[in-house]
Amino acid sequence: MSFQRKPPSLLDLCIRTTIDNLRYLGDVGETDIYLLKDILPHCTVDQLTHIEDSTKGRDLSSVTDNLWKRFYQQQFGVESFNVVIKRMKEKGVKFKWRQLYDAKMKEREKAQKESVDRLKKLYAAEESKKQSRQIKICSKIPPSSKRSFFGGSGSSFPNLKGNLMKKAKLESIKSPEARIQADMRKRDLQRQISSPHMYVLSLPLPHLCVVH
Incomplete structure (x- = not known):
């Protein structure tokens, strides 16, 4: 024995169609409560809010x-x-x-x-x-762009150069070679003074006389 499925009623078809198109539903007017109980539970928050706000003069809170x-x-x-x-x-x-x-x-x-x-x-x-x-x-003032090779400001370079020259001169005077040259010049001068063949007579400037 086979059972045939009962075809949906026209009302059931209307309810299904309404549920499928809830996004278009607004004012439900005087729709029966029992129909709303089948339809509205399928609403999202936004859809339910829209339906309630659109339905004027009727409180749907019971549903x-x-x-x-x-x-x-x-x-x-x-x-x-x-x-x-x-x-x-x-x-x-x-x-x-x-x-x-x-x-x-x-x-x-x-x-x-x-x-x-x-x-x-x-x-x-x-x-x-x-x-x-x-x-x-x-905001800090940048240092002067004129810097010496040794890292100081440009203004200190001449002093540094002078000090180095003085130091080099003193070292050259104290060196053995410098002492030898000084002794040689001293001996030459003594020989010139002691020589009987030549002497220098100083007269008032601008006259200078050399006698042999």
Whole structure:
């Protein structure tokens, strides 16, 4: 014995078609609640928000409140979900879950914005420190470009050269070769003075007489 599958009713086809095209659904008007209970659970957060906002003069919370409750738990976690329920019981109040969802979303966005602002300020402060250090380094007066071969400023080079010349002259005077030459010049001078064949007579300038 074979069983034939019952063909879908026209209503079922309409519900399926509506579910497949939820992105186009807006004001549901006076659509029966039992139909909305079959259709709206397939909505995303944005789609459900659009349908509720588009439906004027009708409160859909009898259908949508449990949907928003599910969205809250999925988006913000079980811990936050349980805290909200506990606080409402302690204070003896009850809010619609869409209100709680919207409030929590705004709180999260605010916290994220503040976190981003803090990061921006920290980044700006760090950049300011870098710029300040660069300005301090560049503001120092650079040393004179005229530097000697030995690393000093150009103005010290003549003094250094003079000192080196003096030192070299003293060393040359004290050297054995210099002493020998000095002795030779001294002996030549003595021989010229003691020689009977030649002498020098000094007269007032500009006359100079040499006698043999």
